[in-house]
Amino acid sequence: MPQLNSGGGDDLGANDEMISFKDEGEQDEKIQENAFTEGDLADLKSSLVNESEINQNSNAAVVRRGQQDEQRVYAEKHREHLDEGPKHQDGGMYKAPSYSGYPFLMLPDPYLPNGPVSPSANKVSVVQQPHGMHPLTSLLPYSNEHFNPSPPHLPTDMSQKPGVHRHQSQDLASFYPLPPGGVGQIPPSMSWFSHSLMLGPSGMHPTGIPHPAIVPPSGKQEHDQFDRNMYAKPHSEPKREREPKKPVIKKPLNAFMLYMKEMRAKVIAECTLKESAAINQILGRRWHALTREEQAKYYELARKERQLHMQLYPSWSARDNYGKRKRRKRDKQQDSTTDPGSPKKCRARFGLSQQTDWCGPCRCVPLLSCHASICPSFPLSFICCYAQLYMLSFH
């Protein structure tokens, strides 16, 4: 965890965020990751695509081997770049995130020493209004269209559209007045952050805009419908008169989720990938490639999210959403013959200390003894559960 200034005794920051920065090996990995160029991204993309093709016709073991291969390619790329020296382009991908699509970060941030995190922090861009959404919806921080920074070359980027301007903080305050008694005491330091999230008692903001963390019970599609209904033509009224279901309050996003939300569009644009699983793999690696300072911004943002969430829904618990999904996966995982196990299980299985550090790719191999994706002794690394699986499958 980046040594965040927990400032003023705020104990909401999670201590285990430290894990991300615990070992020097990871720092090395960061350095390597920073050398990950756009060309490599293409390679990774290619390997990921191949992997997904493999997935269609293969069992889990083959898939895992594919992953190992992909990781090996990735590691080799790292080496190549280390040899080539610090060219590092990637179109500035690893520069500090611009947050250009995250409205409340466009405001001066009292928590961050650098103030507005984006050079264009006060250049308020304009947003596309998909699905006939109300323009005010663009001010909601959770709206993807606004969170995700559309790369300038993308035709969907409406930020160049002349004549329309997003309101800044003061205006936000007027758009999202604090409902009397609806929210607990929000510290002044959070007020800049909170305007767009203020809600009425029904989970709806007084403006009629739903809080992004609140969705109708049945999920995404219905959420879309929810949005559409919000600004639908009058003839759709009868359908809306159905008895309103209790809205679901979603979990606040963690640091990585916030990072993903911001960077997803960028990765999609660069890679022409659409599959979220592959994109998330890339984003996971980029996340590790971020510097402490870069990650700290997201940890801080997530901390504020949690804090605000707690203020808004003091009685909410993560448990409230347990069991909302049916877990086919859970049944699968009960098959221990194919489950390589979590790193924690591996530690226990091999009698390793809890302080043992693990490589990113397979999450099973102690960094000091073997790096599964690059270790020349692989697949002789019996300590790696995935390697074990590999051995069991092919030997």
Next chain:
DNA sequence: GAGCCTTTGAAGAGT
């Protein structure tokens, strides 16, 4: 149409 995949992190539950 529900669930899976895939990632990291937070938090509740279980041991």
Next chain:
DNA sequence: ACTCTTCAAAGGCTC
């Protein structure tokens, strides 16, 4: 105290 499980987002894909 420690480990395990679930859920947050995303969209193509599978069943």
